[in-house]
Amino acid sequence: EVQLVESGGGLAQIGGSLGLSCAASGFTFDHFAVSWVRQAPGKGLEWVSIISGAGLSTYYADSVKGRFTISRDNYRNTMYLQMNSLRAEDAAVYYCAKSRSSSWFSAFDMWGQGTLVTVSS
Amino acid sequence: QSVLTQPPWASATPGQTVTISCSGSSSNIGSHTVNWYLHLPGTAPRLLIYSNTQRPSGVPDRFSGSKSGPSASLAISGLQSEDEADYYCAAWDDSLNGWVFGGGTKLTVL
Numbered sequence: 001e002v003q004l005v006e007s008g009g010g011l012a013q014i015g016g017s018l019g020l021s022c023a024a025s026g027f028t029f030d031h032f033a034v035s036w037v038r039q040a041p042g043k044g045l046e047w048v049s050i051i052s053g054a055g056l057s058t059y060y061a062d063s064v065k066g067r068f069t070i071s072r073d074n075y076r077n078t079m080y081l082q083m084n085s086l087r088a089e090d091a092a093v094y095y096c097a098k099s100r101s102s103s104w105f106s107a108f109d110m111w112g113q114g115t116l117v118t119v120s121s
Numbered sequence: 122q123s124v125l126t127q128p129p130w131a132s133a134t135p136g137q138t139v140t141i142s143c144s145g146s147s148s149n150i151g152s153h154t155v156n157w158y159l160h161l162p163g164t165a166p167r168l169l170i171y172s173n174t175q176r177p178s179g180v181p182d183r184f185s186g187s188k189s190g191p192s193a194s195l196a197i198s199g200l201q202s203e204d205e206a207d208y209y210c211a212a213w214d215d216s217l218n219g220w221v222f223g224g225g226t227k228l229t230v231l
Contacts, residue, residue, distance in 0.1 A: 035220070037166075044123065045158070045166065045209050047220035059219050100171065105213045107156035107171035114165065 002026035002110050004096050009115030012086050020115060022079040022096030030054065030074040033099040035108060036081050038092035038117075048094070051079065053102045064090075083117070091119040124149060125210055127223035134231045138198040141226045143210030145191045149221055153213040155193040157186055160207045160225075169208075170195060202230045 008020040022034070036048040049060045049070040058070050069082040079096055093116050097108035126144040133139040143155065157170040168177050170186035173193065183199045193212075197204055210223040 037220075039160075044207075044225035045160065045211075045222045047211075047222060050220070061219055062217065095166065097166075105153055107168055107211075108158070108166075109168045109171070109177060111165040111167070 002098070004098060004110055004112035006094060006096050006112045006115035009094065009117045011118045011120065012083075014086060014088060014119055014121045016086050016119075017082070017084045018086065018117060019083070020081040020094055020117070022081075022112060024077045024079070024096075024098070027098070029072075029077040031102060033102055033104060033106070034072065034079045035097045035099065036070065036079075036094055037097050037108070037111075038090075038094045039114075040089065040092040043092075046092075049081065050099075050104060052104075059104070086117075086119045088119050088121075091117055093117075123224040124214060124217070124221035125212065125223035127208075127210060127226045129224065130227050130229065132229040132231055133200050135200055135202060137200050138196060139200060139228065141195045141197075141208055141210075141228070143193045143195070143223050145193075145212060145221075147191055148216040149191075149212040149214040150188065150193055151191040152215055155186065155188050156211050157184075157195045158209045158211065160209060162207070166209070197228075200230055204228060205230050 012018040035050040067085045072079045093114040098110040100106040100109045154172040160166040173188040214221045
């Protein structure tokens with residue numbers, strides 16, 4: 001069974017840091033691009049970042065560029081998101097999502113249940 | 122303000138057909154395929170339609186997608202109460218070098 005499980009969410013201070021993990025199982029992890037997508041309270045889905053199967057290429061939303069870093073460990077079948085210089089507007093449920101293929105342009109066919117990030121002063 | 126524009130709400134009665142629109146531009150929908158997701162708050166989003174018109178296995182054929190130029194739409198026929206959810210369109214954007222989502226449409230089954 002294909003499964004994605006996020007962890008690492010919690011309370012962080014404005015200007016602080018937090019690291020998220022996404023553990024994958026049930027598929028050949030390094031064959032697929034994976035992304036982080038978030039949903040702030042009362043808002044819609046917002047794509048955050050994507051990383052290629054080999055981990056050599058990444059893209060970021062302008063709202064997090066320079067502050068967040070996506071990475072992956074294909075031996076551990078795990079993706080990460082390091083969030084620095086957190087802002088109030090970064091508070092959200094963060095989902096990891098698997099692409100249907102190695103292509104940047106393929107749909108997200110599996111999502112995790114999400115992990116909640118709260119940012120306060 | 123989302124890059125892709127969707128109506129915030131839609132409603133219909135059971136058995137009817139509802140259509141949700143998604144308007145973009147030449148840098149996203151005009152150049153790439155559109156995907157649609159269903160999301161119930163507190164749960165994992167679910168892929169409904171990919172590559173404009175394709176349904177993943179397990180998605181009923183009551184759900185269909187289409188695309189024309191920089192716009193796309195999702196149609197749900199034979200509406201059921203369990204279809205009440207938030208629906209999002211998404212496409213890759215060449216100008217932003219990233220994925221863009223619509224603002225979401227909350228579907229109510231009256």
